[in-house]
Amino acid sequence: xxxxxxxxxxxxxxxxxxxxxxxxxxxQGEIHCLIGPNGAGKSTLxxxxxxxxxxxxxxxxxxxxxxxxxxxxxxxxxxxxxxxQVPGVFKGLSVRQNLEIxxxxxxxxxxxxxxxxxxxAFLNLDAEQAQMAGxxxxxxxxxxEIGMAIALKPRLLLLDEPTAGMSPEETxxxxxxxxxxxxxxxxxxxxxxxxAFVRQVAQRVTVLHLGxxxxxxSIDEIVADERVAAIYLGQAHA
Amino acid sequence: MTGFLxxxxxxxxxxxxxxxxxxxxxxxxVLAGALAYPLFSDGYTVGNxxxxxxxxxxxxxxxxxxxxxxxxxFGQTAFFGIAGYSYGILTINFGASYGFTWIALLLAVGMAxxxxxxxxxxxxxxxxxxxxxxxxxxxxxxxxxxxxxxxxGPEWRIGAARLNGFNGxxxxxxxxxxxxxxxxxxxxxxxxxYVVLAMLVLVYLALRILMNSAxxxxxxxxxxxxxxxxxxxYDIRKYQLITFVIGAALAGLSGVLYTVWGQYITxxxxxxxxxxxxxxxxxxxxRSDLTATIIxxxxxxxxxxxxxxxxxxxxxxxxGVLLVLTVLIAPNGLVLGVxxxxxxxxxxxxxxxx
Ligand SMILES: Nc1ncnc2c1ncn2[C@@H]1O[C@H](COP(=O)(O)OP(=O)(O)OP(=O)(O)O)[C@@H](O)[C@H]1O
Ligand SMILES: [Mg+2]
Numbered sequence: 001x002x003x004x005x006x007x008x009x010x011x012x013x014x015x016x017x018x019x020x021x022x023x024x025x026x027x028q029g030e031i032h033c034l035i036g037p038n039g040a041g042k043s044t045l046x047x048x049x050x051x052x053x054x055x056x057x058x059x060x061x062x063x064x065x066x067x068x069x070x071x072x073x074x075x076x077x078x079x080x081x082x083x084x085q086v087p088g089v090f091k092g093l094s095v096r097q098n099l100e101i102x103x104x105x106x107x108x109x110x111x112x113x114x115x116x117x118x119x120x121a122f123l124n125l126d127a128e129q130a131q132m133a134g135x136x137x138x139x140x141x142x143x144x145e146i147g148m149a150i151a152l153k154p155r156l157l158l159l160d161e162p163t164a165g166m167s168p169e170e171t172x173x174x175x176x177x178x179x180x181x182x183x184x185x186x187x188x189x190x191x192x193x194x195x196a197f198v199r200q201v202a203q204r205v206t207v208l209h210l211g212x213x214x215x216x217x218s219i220d221e222i223v224a225d226e227r228v229a230a231i232y233l234g235q236a237h238a
Numbered sequence: 239m240t241g242f243l244x245x246x247x248x249x250x251x252x253x254x255x256x257x258x259x260x261x262x263x264x265x266x267x268v269l270a271g272a273l274a275y276p277l278f279s280d281g282y283t284v285g286n287x288x289x290x291x292x293x294x295x296x297x298x299x300x301x302x303x304x305x306x307x308x309x310x311x312f313g314q315t316a317f318f319g320i321a322g323y324s325y326g327i328l329t330i331n332f333g334a335s336y337g338f339t340w341i342a343l344l345l346a347v348g349m350a351x352x353x354x355x356x357x358x359x360x361x362x363x364x365x366x367x368x369x370x371x372x373x374x375x376x377x378x379x380x381x382x383x384x385x386x387x388x389x390x391g392p393e394w395r396i397g398a399a400r401l402n403g404f405n406g407x408x409x410x411x412x413x414x415x416x417x418x419x420x421x422x423x424x425x426x427x428x429x430x431x432y433v434v435l436a437m438l439v440l441v442y443l444a445l446r447i448l449m450n451s452a453x454x455x456x457x458x459x460x461x462x463x464x465x466x467x468x469x470x471x472y473d474i475r476k477y478q479l480i481t482f483v484i485g486a487a488l489a490g491l492s493g494v495l496y497t498v499w500g501q502y503i504t505x506x507x508x509x510x511x512x513x514x515x516x517x518x519x520x521x522x523x524x525r526s527d528l529t530a531t532i533i534x535x536x537x538x539x540x541x542x543x544x545x546x547x548x549x550x551x552x553x554x555x556x557x558g559v560l561l562v563l564t565v566l567i568a569p570n571g572l573v574l575g576v577x578x579x580x581x582x583x584x585x586x587x588x589x590x591x592x
Contacts, residue, residue, distance in 0.1 A: 052465070072468050072469060073469075073473045076468075076469055076470065081469075082469055084465075084466075088463050088466035088469070089466070090459055090462035090466065091463075092458075092461075093458060093462060094252065097455070101455045101456065101459045101467075105452075105470075105471060105472075108452070109244075148470065152470065152471060
């Protein structure tokens with residue numbers, strides 16, 4: 001069953017055609033990676049899905065419902081959640097409070113405290129719970145924001161470059177986190193430049209280039225595709 | 239019952255300084271001191287102290303909207319004025335019997351809240367934020383001042399109440415408690431002192447509970463990162479609007495109390511100077527904490543009054559210098575800085591002792 005479906009989605013910024021007739025179907029339960037060169041329009045596509053931008057034309061539906069005209073918070077409440085490219089944690093608040101704010105619409109009292117503890121352990125942030133989120137390392141901020149995103153128990157988790165700034169070990173750990181979430185039933189759409197991560201998690205890969213869907217397939221098909229190598233992976237491996 | 243108890247637990251939390259028996263013992267001590275103070279003073283001095291207390295509500299409103307919510311509003315003085323004038327118009331027309339002054343107080347505060355709801359709706363649902371919010375609210379404040387200043391003619395009257403232009407309105411009845419032996423009129427001395435003190439304590443505790451609740455969490459989240467807050471499923475415009483309305487009601491309460499204290503209100507209470515002074519108290523105290531805001535406001539206000547004795551023009555210059563110094567030395571507020579420094583010292587002592 002399709003969880004998310006984009007039909008002929010276009011987005012213009014003035015004369016700039018950033019998203020060009022994108023058609024994309026995300027199946028319930030898959031981990032799907034979105035790759036492509038810098039400026040391909042990947043983050044913009046996320047913003048369209050989240051309702052931060054509205055498409056110039058086209059339609060977006062989620063779980064069978066047309067959400068094209070919905071406000072962002074309403075889309076979140078229907079089961080979307082996101083980790084931004086630039087970590088959007090609440091810098092002046094403690095790590096614990098960051099998670100509390102994400103969880104409090106679902107839980108309260110002792111159940112809330114327990115779920116925060118569970119998430120802290122899942123994110124390897126036990127020791128940092130009293131710290132200001134702004135003082136975390138870049139990788140820890142990424143984890144904290146992933147934690148806030150999954151605290152909502154979303155049906156679809158959007159991750160924009162979740163491993164940027166992480167060491168190879170941390171990247172691998174993040175991959176394992178994503179796989180565990182997926183095993184528990186969460187559908188994931190991740191933008192990534194790190195091909196080791198993509199290989200670790202992706203069941204399907206879509207390549208975006210100049211705002212268009214350039215190629216789609218399994219990771220092996222994509223890596224073997226010479227056209228993709230020419231526009232993106234060639235440079236990435238160089 | 240458990241719901242009621244959980245409210246008390248919210249008196250402490252990450253959004254407010256002060257917790258544990260030591261803090262509440264100090265709070266009780268200060269309160270006891272404030273309660274006993276009129277016994278050791280004269281009516282005139284006590285009345286003067288009420289004047290300081292009156293301003294604390296508008297300072298708290300700024301702490302709420304700006305310090306906690308992250309939206310700088312110059313509109314607080316407008317709500318101050320709206321409520322002050324409303325009280326005057328109502329009581330001059332309907333008098334003070336049957337406890338009407340208290341109803342007038344509520345209606346006047348409600349008027350400020352209503353106008354804030356209308357203005358706030360257009361601002362927040364029109365996604366006006368940051369500097370633009372400051373500009374819009376300042377424009378509203380100055381427009382209101384200009385408007386009231388030109389109401390000198392006899393045609394500017396609402397019922398029996400003349401608006402009186404630049405000279406403002408005066409001789410409205412003070413707050414009056416109906417009583418068996420005859421009404422108790424709260425002039426600016428001991429009686430009004432206790433009433434305003436009680437309001438102050440109630441508002442302070444209520445705001446502590448509010449800010450440490452789930453609602454308060456969302457408010458500070460919006461200050462830290464509105465996009466992230468919305469992407470956690472919160473309709474942030476609604477939260478901003480509610481905060482703005484509560485803030486306007488508090489500023490309105492200041493306005494009414496100011497009006498009953500001196501039995502007058504003038505357009506200059508909404509002018510540029512009036513709009514910037516509360517910003518200075520709150521910035522100097524520490525806008526992101528209720529307690530620091532109150533201490534800062536009382537200290538700076540009494541300092542300001544002491545200075546005016548030597549010449550008011552210097553007092554204003556001094557205020558400006560104080561603001562610049564705060565921004566340079568302790569951008570989060572001088573009082574807040576000192577409190578944080580003491581807390582650090584105490585915890586270090588404790589750790590060394592352990
Ligand atoms: N709000 C905007 N107004 C105008 N142009 C924009 C806007 N947002 C993005 N763009 C442009 O759209 C193009 C795609 O940007 P986008 O951030 O989606 O790329 P990306 O694929 O996420 O790149 P990266 O891998 O570097 O993150 C860029 O040329 C960018 O400058
Ligand atoms: Mg991007």
